[in-house]
Amino acid sequence: MPKTDPAFDTFSSDCVIRVEKALDHNLPATTIEPRNLHEAMRYATFNGGKRVRPLLVYAAGTACGGDMDVLDIPACAVELIHSYSLVHDDLPAMDDDDLRRGKPTCHKVYDEATAILVGDALQSLAFELLARSTDRIPAETRLNMLRILANASGSRGMAGGQAMDIDGVDQELSLPELEIMHIHKTGALIRASVQLGVLSAGGSKEQLAKLEHYAKAIGLAFQVQDDILDITENTHTLGKTQGKDAADNKPTYPALLGLDGARQKARELL
Incomplete structure (x- = not known):
């Protein structure tokens, strides 16, 4: 993977x-x-x-001339959706993970019922933030942003991808089938992040189309690299249980393409 430059590192840190x-x-x-x-x-x-x-919200928004202050709320909204999805993802009925980012998962620190409610509440808060009235983003644009985030989170996006992931256990998927699953599971929210950034900044249709193409590629690259790291890194470095996908017999890019083939796929997407 290419190294970042100091300007990007500074921008990324500022966004965090x-x-x-x-x-x-x-x-x-x-x-x-x-x-x-x-x-x-x-x-x-x-x-x-x-x-x-x-980061993608801020990057896409500023690329289209947007104000960072306006981008704060959509940036929060996508992160709240992502956080909720991880809490539910880790539950015993789903991936049954004890670690997330090197720390005990939410249901381990609290309990399963609380973790379910945490996910529900974080998701609701994301949409509440986007729906709040602001003179900086027209009401019609905010309505479109709500639609985009809802679509990316639901059965035609992240939730649907998770369902495909569950159905794919012990199955031999083709490369197109694996990509469709990850376009939903991981890629949909990444694409929505870029879309919300563009819309918040009042970007043009041409800018939106080009950045959507970028988002689709980077979303898949993100997943391919995640699959690679699940094999090549240890639990401490990953912050989650290493090798769990293979142990659960889940379809992954290295399983389908081999480790070298997966690395080449990531480079092509980048």
């Missing part, structure tokens, strides 16, 4: 600081009832994530 501050402001305080739920929501959100999706 911005979205962390905005999330802290918009998540309910732990002093507000129900305190345990609000504490668990914050635990699930502030657990060391790389904030890739907010």
Whole structure:
């Protein structure tokens, strides 16, 4: 993978600081009832994530001339959706993971019922933030943004991809079938992040089309690299259980293409 340059590293760090501050402001305080739920929501959100999706909101928005202050809310919204999905993903009925980003998963620290409610509440908050009135983004645009995020989160996006992932266990998928699954499971929210950034900035249709093409490629590259790391890195480095996909006999790019083939696929997508 190519190394980043100092300017990008600075921009990325600035984006993380911005979205962390905005999330802290918009998540309910732990002093507000129900305190345990609000504490668990914050635990699930502030657990060391790389904030890739907010970064894409900020990057796409600023590329189209947008104001960082306007991009804070859509950046929060996509990260809240992502955080909710990870909480539900880790549950015993789903991937049954004990670790997330090197820390005990939400249902391990609290309990399964609380983890389910955390996911529900984070998802609701994401849409509440996008729906709030603001003079900086026209109402029609905000309505479109709500539609995009809902579509990316539902059966035609992330939830649908997770269902495909479950159905794919012990199955031999073709490369197109594997890509369709990941376009839904991982790629849909990444694509939505870029779309929300463009729309918040008032970008043109041409800019949106080009950045959507970028988002589709980078979303798949992200998943291919994740599959590679599941094989090549250890649990401590990954922050989650290493080799779990193989142990669960899940379809992955290395399983289908081999490790070298998966690395070549990631390079092509990049």
